[in-house]
Amino acid sequence: MNAGRTARERARAELTDEIKAVARQQLATVGAEALSLRAISRELGMVSSALYRYFASRDELLTALIIDAYNALGAAAEDAATGGDPIEEWLAIYAAVRGWARTYPQEYALIYGSPISGYQAPQTTVEPASRVPLALLGLLQRAQADGRLTVPGDAPEPSGVLAQQAEVLRALAPDVPSAVLVRAVIVWTQLFGMISFELFGQLVGSMDPADEFFASSARQMAAFAGLR
Amino acid sequence: MNAGRTARERARAELTDEIKAVARQQLATVGAEALSLRAISRELGMVSSALYRYFASRDELLTALIIDAYNALGAAAEDAATGGDPIEEWLAIYAAVRGWARTYPQEYALIYGSPISGYQAPQTTVEPASRVPLALLGLLQRAQADGRLTVPGDAPEPSGVLAQQAEVLRALAPDVPSAVLVRAVIVWTQLFGMISFELFGQLVGSMDPADEFFASSARQMAAFAGLR
DNA sequence: TCACTGTCAAGAGCACTGCTCTCGGTTTTG
DNA sequence: CAAAACCGAGAGCAGTGCTCTTGACAGTGA
Numbered sequence: 001m002n003a004g005r006t007a008r009e010r011a012r013a014e015l016t017d018e019i020k021a022v023a024r025q026q027l028a029t030v031g032a033e034a035l036s037l038r039a040i041s042r043e044l045g046m047v048s049s050a051l052y053r054y055f056a057s058r059d060e061l062l063t064a065l066i067i068d069a070y071n072a073l074g075a076a077a078e079d080a081a082t083g084g085d086p087i088e089e090w091l092a093i094y095a096a097v098r099g100w101a102r103t104y105p106q107e108y109a110l111i112y113g114s115p116i117s118g119y120q121a122p123q124t125t126v127e128p129a130s131r132v133p134l135a136l137l138g139l140l141q142r143a144q145a146d147g148r149l150t151v152p153g154d155a156p157e158p159s160g161v162l163a164q165q166a167e168v169l170r171a172l173a174p175d176v177p178s179a180v181l182v183r184a185v186i187v188w189t190q191l192f193g194m195i196s197f198e199l200f201g202q203l204v205g206s207m208d209p210a211d212e213f214f215a216s217s218a219r220q221m222a223a224f225a226g227l228r
Numbered sequence: 229m230n231a232g233r234t235a236r237e238r239a240r241a242e243l244t245d246e247i248k249a250v251a252r253q254q255l256a257t258v259g260a261e262a263l264s265l266r267a268i269s270r271e272l273g274m275v276s277s278a279l280y281r282y283f284a285s286r287d288e289l290l291t292a293l294i295i296d297a298y299n300a301l302g303a304a305a306e307d308a309a310t311g312g313d314p315i316e317e318w319l320a321i322y323a324a325v326r327g328w329a330r331t332y333p334q335e336y337a338l339i340y341g342s343p344i345s346g347y348q349a350p351q352t353t354v355e356p357a358s359r360v361p362l363a364l365l366g367l368l369q370r371a372q373a374d375g376r377l378t379v380p381g382d383a384p385e386p387s388g389v390l391a392q393q394a395e396v397l398r399a400l401a402p403d404v405p406s407a408v409l410v411r412a413v414i415v416w417t418q419l420f421g422m423i424s425f426e427l428f429g430q431l432v433g434s435m436d437p438a439d440e441f442f443a444s445s446a447r448q449m450a451a452f453a454g455l456r
Numbered sequence: 457t458c459a460c461t462g463t464c465a466a467g468a469g470c471a472c473t474g475c476t477c478t479c480g481g482t483t484t485t486g
Numbered sequence: 487c488a489a490a491a492c493c494g495a496g497a498g499c500a501g502t503g504c505t506c507t508t509g510a511c512a513g514t515g516a
Contacts, residue, residue, distance in 0.1 A: 050465045113342025115428050162440040185435055186445050193421020200343050207413055212390040217414050278494045
């Protein structure tokens with residue numbers, strides 16, 4: 001993949017990466033809202049207008065950062081899925097996602113916070129965005145194959161529209177029962193709700209610091225999803 | 229409360245409300261990020277500098293809007309708690325919170341999205357912010373008194389730091405068991421994670437439209453919290 | 457080798473922002 | 487009635503995203 005033929009192409013790719021690196025660094029310090037193209041260009045020793053040769057607009061730069069963030073988080077979750085005991089693996093994925101979010105809170109806010117106004121995510125973000133839920137679904141699928149997944153006694157069988165929507169997910173985890181697929185979405189929303197609350201300060205006064213609460217939630221949600 | 233004595237004080241209170249009203253209206257159209265004091269002052273037919281007599285900074289205006297939003301959402305949740313059957317009441321609170329969020333998505337994003345960079349919530353926001361979780365805790369407390377709350381069989385008893393944190397919540401719901409208090413926080417994070425995912429577009433492709441998924445989640449979370 | 461073509465950084469400039477300060481005029485207060 | 491407090495208007499500063507033009511450079515076919 002390093003076959004950037006001409007020197008110009010290689011220089012362009014390098015500068016593009018450099019811009020993103022500086023942008024990420026600024027992101028971590030001043031936040032997405034205050035990310036300034038002029039400040040980035042200043043840091044790089046170039047003039048602001050030159051930046052537009054690489055990113056057509058501020059939104060396009062942000063989109064690139066969003067995709068990178070989704071991929072970094074997805075990779076962290078996938079690397080944590082080591083294929084050992086399903087419940088341990090589940091806890092490892094949870095810990096990896098939370099760890100990444102706490103290490104890169106501004107990038108987390110970029111992808112799971114309020115959407116940038118006037119900006120809508122292009123289709124190119126949905127594949128990187130689905131890596132974490134896919135890791136969880138894959139784990140459930142493997143657990144099902146190993147007989148480590150049972151439908152919890154109080155899990156209602158979905159019907160109507162909900163059953164149809166669960167069928168869409170079945171394409172990704174063919175052997176997992178519908179009731180568990182719906183619960184997988186529930187625990188997915190709980191995971192990111194919990195992390196968002198922790199990072200955005202909503203837990204202050206109750207469960208902050210959140211380490212033990214997070215660990216307990218992870219275990220209870222594993223059971224809720226049917227892992228045994 | 230309409231005892232604004234002097235004419236000046238009454239005019240000031242009125243203009244303050246007018247500014248907030250225009251700001252809310254702008255919020256709904258262009259989003260929090262693009263909220264402009266100059267645009268607000270233009271709309272009001274005054275000069276931008278005059279606005280600073282009422283709000284010392286953009287952040288202070290945003291803080292006022294945040295507090296108003298928390299209170300509006302909290303009031304919606306409290307109004308939904310009609311004191312009938314606990315589970316029906318639970319579902320009503322869930323529906324009220326989601327309904328408010330879908331009606332005022334920008335104001336929801338303001339309070340549950342990424343925090344405005346460089347801005348930290350003053351202490352005055354924590355009381356309005358706690359009205360929704362308090363409504364849920366109050367419901368659990370009443371259900372406990374009516375014998376409609378039982379600790380689910382698989383709910384682990386919290387220990388260590390988690391048990392201490394649960395004790396803090398007990399001040400608000402004295403008779404609710406610790407295991408349920410921890411689960412109340414879990415369902416609280418799930419509720420807002422689910423709403424955020426719906427509003428911020430994370431559910432597109434799986435559970436969108438989310439009506440049935442939301443209803444199913446609300447019921448399952450009621451059971452998870454121990455409501456019978 | 458040479459001219460052509462596409463790409464690049466630079467600079468000036470536009471319209472906008474939050475915010476500060478000063479200046480008169482009005483209202484409230486002692 | 488005079489002093490103090492408050493108010494809106496206006497000018498101005500430093501910053502922003504973005505556009506357009508200009509001149510220099512690299513790569514490529516004749």
